[in-house]
Amino acid sequence: MQDCLIIGGGLIGMLTARELAKSGLSVSLIEKGQLGQESSWAGGGIISPLYPWRYPDAVSQLAKWSQQHYPQLAEDLKHESGVDPELTQNGLLILAANETEQAQSWASEFDSNLRVVSAEEVETIECRLNPELHTQGIWMPGIHQIRNPRLIQALRGSLQYYGVQIIENTEVDDILFEKNRVQGVRTQEKIYYANQVVVASGAWTAQILQKQGITIEIQPVLGQMLLFRTEPGLVSRIVLSEDRYVIPRRDGRVLVGSTLEHVGFAKTTTEEAKAELHAEALRLIPALADYPIEHHWAGLRPGSPQGIPYIYEVEEKSGLFVNSGHFRNGVVLGPASVNLLTSMMLEQTPNFDLNPYNICV
Ligand SMILES: Cc1cc2nc3c(=O)[nH]c(=O)nc-3n(C[C@H](O)[C@H](O)[C@H](O)COP(=O)(O)OP(=O)(O)OC[C@H]3O[C@@H](n4cnc5c(N)ncnc54)[C@H](O)[C@@H]3O)c2cc1C
Numbered sequence: 001m002q003d004c005l006i007i008g009g010g011l012i013g014m015l016t017a018r019e020l021a022k023s024g025l026s027v028s029l030i031e032k033g034q035l036g037q038e039s040s041w042a043g044g045g046i047i048s049p050l051y052p053w054r055y056p057d058a059v060s061q062l063a064k065w066s067q068q069h070y071p072q073l074a075e076d077l078k079h080e081s082g083v084d085p086e087l088t089q090n091g092l093l094i095l096a097a098n099e100t101e102q103a104q105s106w107a108s109e110f111d112s113n114l115r116v117v118s119a120e121e122v123e124t125i126e127c128r129l130n131p132e133l134h135t136q137g138i139w140m141p142g143i144h145q146i147r148n149p150r151l152i153q154a155l156r157g158s159l160q161y162y163g164v165q166i167i168e169n170t171e172v173d174d175i176l177f178e179k180n181r182v183q184g185v186r187t188q189e190k191i192y193y194a195n196q197v198v199v200a201s202g203a204w205t206a207q208i209l210q211k212q213g214i215t216i217e218i219q220p221v222l223g224q225m226l227l228f229r230t231e232p233g234l235v236s237r238i239v240l241s242e243d244r245y246v247i248p249r250r251d252g253r254v255l256v257g258s259t260l261e262h263v264g265f266a267k268t269t270t271e272e273a274k275a276e277l278h279a280e281a282l283r284l285i286p287a288l289a290d291y292p293i294e295h296h297w298a299g300l301r302p303g304s305p306q307g308i309p310y311i312y313e314v315e316e317k318s319g320l321f322v323n324s325g326h327f328r329n330g331v332v333l334g335p336a337s338v339n340l341l342t343s344m345m346l347e348q349t350p351n352f353d354l355n356p357y358n359i360c361v
Helices: 011-022 057-081 097-110 119-125 148-161 202-210 271-284 286-290 327-345
Strands: 002-007 027-030 092-095 115-117 137-140 165-167 172-178 181-187 191-199 219-229 238-241 244-248 253-257 293-303 310-313 320-324
Touching: 002 011, 002 181, 011 027, 011 148, 011 320, 011 327, 027 191, 057 097, 057 148, 057 327, 092 119, 097 115, 097 137, 115 119, 119 137, 148 165, 172 191, 191 202, 191 327, 202 219, 202 293, 202 320, 219 271, 238 271, 244 271, 253 271, 271 286, 271 293, 293 327, 310 327, 320 327
Parallel strands: 002 027, 002 191, 027 165, 092 238, 191 320
Antiparallel strands: 092 137, 115 137, 172 181, 181 191, 219 253, 219 293, 238 244, 244 253, 310 320
16 A cells, blocks of 8 residues: 555656655556656746746746746756756747737736847847847746756656656556545556545546546647757747747757647647648748758647646545646646645645635635
8 A cells, every 4th residue: 555646657747756755655656658758758848838927827826936946856856867857048038029018017926037128139139030020029038948858757767766666558547435535546457555646647637537527627739849950059049939939959959839739639740730830940040941850749738728737636535636737838837736736635834825726616
């Protein structure tokens, strides 16, 4: 019998398992495939929501907390695993001249570094930017990015460091209860017993909870991405315009994202999206025309109605917790949402108001 069992080894499940194990609990993490190969692998790793002022405060509060804690988390993960997740402060340049007022008003509470910058400043912030986009911009110099596959590798090492039992290639079929108290989970091979169970199953969360008669509004939302192989330093900032962005990695690779498609659980890439993202990449950074596309992939985001994750203990199902529905922002919201969930599980005073994240309220 374990203290805690987590269903789903994406970023949210891994961070949850790590935090609980750090507190001295015995923890198992069950993943139907390999750790971190779904949305958490596919994402861009920007440590900020896109157009952050468009989100409810419930999202901004979690994002702000995570942004403050990421440098320490990246250091700790490096120490525990020997893998550097490459947390890098490139800043985020947003070209949305008609949203400057909204951005400034949001920034007074959530990001004191945000500045509205002139067309001339935009040009110096990212010198490879298409001159046609030299207009007034919104500059967030404090924003970091992290390299998703490296973050996952580092988290795997950290889970081993803290003694989490990792069970891969094993799908949870159902959650077991006795008199409304959680007992564990059933897989095809066996039953795993635990005092507390966390559903952190990303886009698949609603399917698992449905078996218990629990309805939750989480749907898969497909996102396609392209990767260019360039030389280091070609692009130096994360740039966002008309919902398309480029993210420069330290080794010169440049990610371009992303589509938003409601196509169920089919995780397929299309030639149409590839052509569209390629054109968008060149619209932002014309120099990318000289470099090859190295990779094109898709991931299933756990879409929730306003992007607010569900973080709560299920009513009348004692010991069953949910941490899911981070939609486009699981990397930036993850540490804070895990801090909130684990404070509930460990009966500690939470750092956030629980209500916005609790479906039962
Ligand atoms: C193209 C794209 C770009 C993105 N860019 C960013 C970004 O720049 N910044 C940001 O903050 N966020 C970004 N995101 C969003 C972010 O990646 C997600 O919000 C986050 O990864 C969700 O993590 P998760 O652990 O909930 O889900 P997942 O990573 O999908 O993990 C869920 C896991 O649960 C497992 N599972 C499901 N059912 C079962 C079962 N029955 N038994 C066992 N295991 C099960 C799955 O196999 C999966 O591994 C992006 C996403 C995409 C797709």
